[in-house]
Amino acid sequence: MTSCLAVGVMSGTSLDGVSTALVRLSDDPLEAQLVAFRQEPYAAPERGQIVDAIARGGSKDLALLHVALGERFAGAILQLLAETKTTPKDLAFVASHGQTIWHEPGRATLQLGDPAVIAERVGVRVVSDFRSRDVAAGGQGAPLVPLADVMLFGHPERGRLLLNIGGIANVTWVPRRGIAAGALAFDTGPGVAVIDAVTRRLDPDAPFDRDGARARRGKPRSKVLDALLADAYFSQPPPKSTGREHFGIEFAARLIGLVQQAGGSDNDAVATATALTAETIARALERWTPLPNGPEIELVISGGGARNPVLVELLAARVRPRPVLPFDRLFFDGEAKEALAFALLGFLTICGKPGNLPAATGARGPRVLGHITPA
Ligand SMILES: Nc1ncnc2c1ncn2[C@@H]1O[C@H](COP(=O)(O)OP(=O)(O)O)[C@@H](O)[C@H]1O
Ligand SMILES: [Mg+2]
Incomplete structure (x- = not known):
């Protein structure tokens, strides 16, 4: 793949909301250009629901939240596409970070926001769950933005x-x-x-x-x-x-x-x-x-x-x-940086290239990150 359009979706630990970035990516040299950016704040009850699920959610709460966040991310992506007059078939993929529910460095890290729901609603393949492979390879699973910092x-x-x-x-x-x-x-x-x-x-x-x-x-x-x-x-x-x-x-x-x-x-x-x-x-x-x-x-x-x-x-x-x-x-709006960085990581995954920086995460080596859910 030499050049393509993709959406990066990020929802950070501050729980302020969902950021989506429309990004033009190209290979050789590796480049990522921000085309459009949107932020959708979580409503207070929504944030409360996530905080509760993190603090004391049972398996039912977490399962339901996984689907609800998938819908939420899909909605944010569709909104971005509508505003930029982009159609899903213009997109090569969506890269979704997910909402971190648990991060225990080097042991386990879990992000929710079902990629199957996103793939179904948006009709585009989804790259998700970027952190787990790095953890499996002995890394912290974080931080993952450094490769984008280095390359871009x-x-x-x-x-x-x-x-x-x-x-x-x-x-x-x-x-x-x-x-x-x-x-x-x-x-x-x-x-x-x-x-x-x-x-x-x-x-x-x-x-x-x-x-x-x-x-x-x-x-x-x-x-x-x-x-x-x-x-x-x-x-x-x-x-x-x-x-x-x-x-x-x-x-x-x-x-x-x-x-x-x-x-x-x-x-x-x-x-x-x-x-x-x-x-x-x-x-x-x-x-x-x-x-x-x-x-x-x-x-x-x-x-x-x-x-x-x-x-x-x-x-x-x-x-x-x-x-x-x-x-x-x-560069561009600094709040768009992480959403763009995950679009870049998704691009690397699609191209079969590693996305972690072992010096940053402590992983045993470079790894191709994430899971791919077909459109
Ligand atoms: N005008 C502002 N004044 C003070 N803090 C702000 C302002 N705008 C944003 N923030 C801070 O930025 C946070 C969101 O930052 P963000 O980069 O999205 O974090 P994360 O990636 O963890 O979600 C808010 O929770 C708030 O603390
Ligand atoms: Mg945020």
């Missing part, structure tokens, strides 16, 4: 750091665009997951700390920050990945409890969660990425967390003199 978003002449701040934050060090040797990637810890969970616990109607408004009015509690920074995940060397299982509701409850004990306000709790995210990213870069501390190495940020100005300011102050650059300024 690295600097053409020098090193570059790419940081995606979704629910979980992950960083990729690319020595040079297209060069996988020497590349390194891992999850630094929470992206917006803890900020979101703290905000929602304090105000159940707020999906997240919009524009960092609460963090701006609060003050991080340094003793609490120190206690949280002692979490073993942060000192663990890569390859490593994490999820809501570790940095979710319970972690947020602990943070709020500690801030309250210290006499802090609700906004102080959000400020502390925001400072924790910035600090853990900065420390991870200092400790694990092999880069000269020169101003020529830029940190390119994407994901919804890049829309939180307080988080970005804290991070920029911490990594100075290294410049922090929004992904949008170099």
Whole structure:
């Protein structure tokens, strides 16, 4: 296959909704061009249903959610096709990441959203379940975006750091665009997951700390920050990945409890969660990425967390003199990056090529990822 059109579907750990990207892909040289992008937020009850299924769902809940999410993704894809006047027969495939229900690094990772439902409703073959093969090969199953970072978003002449701040934050060090040797990637810890969970616990109607408004009015509690920074995940060397299982509701409850004990306000709790995210990213870069501390190495940020100005300011102050650059300024809407990356991974699978970066996941070797459901 030399050139084709595909849809990538991503629904990240922040549980904010479903992102779909229409992508033009080509081989030799490998290229992926964003044609259109859409985001559909989960309604609050929908998000609640997923959170409940994750926390205490029985087999019936999970089976029903698998089908319901398949319908949800299919609906989002059809909407994208309608808006872009694209017909299913123009598509070579759909690549669907699925909604992560459980991620236990190196042991098991499960994404729901039945590909059979998507194939049936959209009428296009579906590549799905990208992570399990990497886990079977001894890897973490995550992060999987690094290969896209290396192939598409690295600097053409020098090193570059790419940081995606979704629910979980992950960083990729690319020595040079297209060069996988020497590349390194891992999850630094929470992206917006803890900020979101703290905000929602304090105000159940707020999906997240919009524009960092609460963090701006609060003050991080340094003793609490120190206690949280002692979490073993942060000192663990890569390859490593994490999820809501570790940095979710319970972690947020602990943070709020500690801030309250210290006499802090609700906004102080959000400020502390925001400072924790910035600090853990900065420390991870200092400790694990092999880069000269020169101003020529830029940190390119994407994901919804890049829309939180307080988080970005804290991070920029911490990594100075290294410049922090929004992904949008170099490429396209940073929130579309992961959906596009999965379209690229689907393309590699269809072409019979590996999609994991063993240095990032710890897998025994490169593997062709995913399952293919025929149209
Ligand atoms: N205007 C904003 N202000 C603050 N945070 C924002 C804003 N827009 C998006 N976000 C954050 O981005 C998150 C979604 O990011 P996303 O990259 O989609 O994560 P994921 O891939 O895990 O779903 C939201 O939960 C929220 O925390
Ligand atoms: Mg999202």
